[in-house]
Every structure is written in C-alpha cells, then in structure tokens.
Amino acid sequence: FAEPPVAKLRFAKPVPKAKFADTFLANKGYAASCLQFAPYMHLKIQNEDCLYLNVFSPKIFENDKKYAVIVWVHGGGFVAGSGSTRTNAILAAYGQVVLVTLNYRLGPFGFLDTGGNDGSPNNGLWDQHLGIQWVKNNIGSFGGDSTNITIAGQSAGSAAVMFQAIYPGNEGLFQRVIAESGSVNAPWVIVTDPSEKLRTFTSLMNCPTTSIEGVSCLKALDARAIAQKGAVSFTPG
Structure with a gap:
C-alpha cells in the first residue's frame, strides 16, 4: 500500500504505492x-521494504453481499510484531x-523523531493511516463494505487505534x-523528550548527536544494523 520506505524515504512519511504496470x-x-x-x-523474513497488508475474505463470489470489515493493528510495544502473526483466515471464514492486517514500521524506523531534519515523527502511525485509507478505497473489491469498517488492535496496537480514532484526518475512514x-x-x-531519544540513539550508532548530521549518518547505515539496536524504546512522541 506504500512505496518502499528506503533510501531517501527512510524516516519519512509513507508515500502511496503507485499503480502497477503489470498484474x-x-x-x-x-x-x-x-x-x-x-x-x-x-520472524523468518524481515525487510525494510515491509509496508504491505493482508486481506482475508469469506466466499465473496457466491453473492453480492458486502461484509463488515475489521482492520487489525498488531501489538509488540512499537518495536516488534507483524500482520502475519495471527490465524486471520479463521475469523474471516467463520466470522463472516x-x-x-497490516504492517507498520517499528522501533527507530517508525518512531524516531528527527526533529524535522530530513524526516518526520510517528511514521509508524502514518503507515497505519495510509493502510486504513487503502482499505477504505479498495476493500469493496474484496467483498468488504467500505461504510462498515472497524479498526482494532491489541497492546501497542490498542494504543495505536486510539491515536487513529482521535486524528481528524481519519474522519470518515472507519x-x-x-x-x-x-x-x-x-x-x-508516549516519549516525553524525543530530542533526547534522538541523541541517545545516534550516539549508540556511533553517529553525530547533532540532529542534521546524526540523521544523515543513520540514513547511510545498514538497515539491519539499526534494527539490532532497536531495543531502545521508541514510541509515539
């Protein structure tokens, strides 16, 4: 649902996926x-290019019925988890x-506040918002009722859907x-001092602790090296 958040898009708001040239x-x-x-x-397969969602539908081609939609936001303390970690097909089949389910960027990729220096804060929440927009615009093709959408989450996902509920830009999407x-x-x-969190993390990664130089250094690092230092708590700020 979004362009790969890599290179210049690391630490930036998600960009909607362009139309495919082929199937x-x-x-x-x-x-x-x-x-x-x-x-x-x-999780066996991890990648910085991860902004995908998964759709599970009942037997939608047997009739013209439109089904209620649930968008699930996973938990994991904003540093772990995936949209693939639940038996989602069972609920779709038996719950009609x-x-x-959707992925969103985690840890420093999703919640490092760069202070506006070549990046933006709370990108994990922006990822969720863009995923919800995709559902609103496209779920009808999968048998879903675009006027009957529920967003749901557990633990960090629970806090996330609360943030989505109070964001004015989501009006009408669910x-x-x-x-x-x-x-x-x-x-x-909540991170109460995001600038201090940025200084702590850039220092941990042996990058300059000044915002502009530090973010530039982080953008040049291997993504997996950044992820392995992601135990530092990163949450919305």
Missing part, C-alpha cells in the same frame, strides 16, 4: 515483516467478515474502534 500476484503468502529487534520476534489492553494514557506509550 501483481498477491496470493503467494505473506510479504516480509518490518525490521525489528530480533530477540523479541523470531473481511479481515485486514466507523468503530476496538482497543484491547493498551491505552494512549499508558506511561510506556
């Missing part, structure tokens, strides 16, 4: 999960809903929110 085969299994600190999640075991008021959710 894109989307039934070959899950795409890569977003890069994350390995001890938290042992269209279920969408109708309901289910928040499970996580809140925007939780002390682990």
